[in-house]
Amino acid sequence: MLTIYSDAHHLHHGCELKDGVLMPCFEQPGRADTILARVRATGLGPVAAPGEYDSVRYARVHSPRYVRFLERAWDEWTAIGRSHDALPLIWPVRDLRGDIEPEFIDGKLGFYAMDAGVAITAGTWKAARASANVALTGMDALLAGEGSAFALCRPPGHHAAAEYMGGYCYLNNAAIAAQSCLDGGAGKVALLDVDYHHGNGGQSIFYQRDDVMFLSLHGDPKYSYPYFSGHRDETGAGAGLGFNHNYPLPHGTGWPAYGEALDHACGQIAAYAPDALVVSLGVDTFKDDPISQFRLESEDFLRLGARIAKLDLPTLFVMEGGYMVDDIGINAVNVLTGFQAGG
Numbered sequence: 086m087l088t089i090y091s092d093a094h095h096l097h098h099g100c101e102l103k104d105g106v107l108m109p110c111f112e113q114p115g116r117a118d119t120i121l122a123r124v125r126a127t128g129l130g131p132v133a134a135p136g137e138y139d140s141v142r143y144a145r146v147h148s149p150r151y152v153r154f155l156e157r158a159w160d161e162w163t164a165i166g167r168s169h170d171a172l173p174l175i176w177p178v179r180d181l182r183g184d185i186e187p188e189f190i191d192g193k194l195g196f197y198a199m200d201a202g203v204a205i206t207a208g209t210w211k212a213a214r215a216s217a218n219v220a221l222t223g224m225d226a227l228l229a230g231e232g233s234a235f236a237l238c239r240p241p242g243h244h245a246a247a248e249y250m251g252g253y254c255y256l257n258n259a260a261i262a263a264q265s266c267l268d269g270g271a272g273k274v275a276l277l278d279v280d281y282h283h284g285n286g287g288q289s290i291f292y293q294r295d296d297v298m299f300l301s302l303h304g305d306p307k308y309s310y311p312y313f314s315g316h317r318d319e320t321g322a323g324a325g326l327g328f329n330h331n332y333p334l335p336h337g338t339g340w341p342a343y344g345e346a347l348d349h350a351c352g353q354i355a356a357y358a359p360d361a362l363v364v365s366l367g368v369d370t371f372k373d374d375p376i377s378q379f380r381l382e383s384e385d386f387l388r389l390g391a392r393i394a395k396l397d398l399p400t401l402f403v404m405e406g407g408y409m410v411d412d413i414g415i416n417a418v419n420v421l422t423g424f425q426a427g428g
């Protein structure tokens with residue numbers, strides 16, 4: 086299997102406000118380095134650098150003003166004499182105005198964010214767009230006839246929606262790739278999110294559309310981040326009604342129960358009969374993940390990949406979360422190995 090990877094991810098490692106404490110972000114460079122090392126150690130396949138893409142490609146799923154914000158935020162932050170990481174500190178919640186874009190950077194940071202898990206640093210824009218380019222290059226490989234590819238994205242993207250960043254995510258790499266597949270001639274694409282956390286960004290972007298079916302298995306938002314999306318009754322709207330499927334699962338969920346939910350989701354995808362499948366591959370469902378509460382074992386990730394292979398679709402795996410760095414390489418590559426064996 087072809088892997089797409091960019092060293093540019095090293096340009097980004099900010100802080101985060103976690104559980105009330107400012108600390109180095111859990112979403113750290115060692116994650117991608119460990120996965121790359123495992124890709125190489127297992128001989129998964131060739132590793133290629135991403136191509137260059139115009140930022141208009143990101144604006145196929147994000148608003149132009151949001152993309153402009155990401156591009157300029159660091160300069161606007163440092164222009165007023167700041168040199169530390171930029172973090173949002175106020176958000177337009179409840180009856181506060183969310184219809185007028187503030188002109189000052191402190192207001193913009195909250196206007197374009199859902200939480201304080203998204204620091205903007207000197208290298209964030211370069212890293213985020215390289216990550217989106219990794220996903221676009223992987224999708225181009227599928228469009229050129231590859232049966233599958235692995236977009237080793239960092240930073241991740243599945244919490245980023247059309248106009249907001251959050252949960253370590255800036256550009257929604259998987260959504261950008263799904264849209265690119267449609268722009269490349271596909272009629273329908275399925276986006277399956279297996280990260281522990283609900284893919285609120287992908288859901289939001291495609292919620293009113295029937296040309297992308299969004300499905301997510303995740304920790305129940307009643308007691309898992311992102312808390313405010315991912316319930317079972319979110320089934321789409323307008324033309325998208327019936328094309329959004331959430332599988333909230335309880336803390337402690339292990340393979341048998343997880344596998345059943347995955348089977349059901351794969352049944353929905355088979356019935357939808359898309360031209361391609363994009364998988365938001367988070368492995369924070371691992372039993373030892375420091376910020377998540379499922380109980381998958383490393384061997385279960387082989388089963389996960391094999392089940393997805395049975396769909397027999399051109400498949401792009403897009404790296405999302407996973408924070409037990411020691412095991413992230415084994416767990417992520419197990420999905421890909423299982424996929425190759427199961428196909």
Ligand SMILES: NCCCNCCCCCS
Binds near residue numbers: 104241244280310405
């Ligand atoms: N106390 C939980 C803090 C969660 N912070 C954001 C998690 C983002 C996961 C992205 S896959």
Ligand SMILES: [Zn+2]
Binds near residue numbers: 282367406
């Ligand atoms: Zn996650």
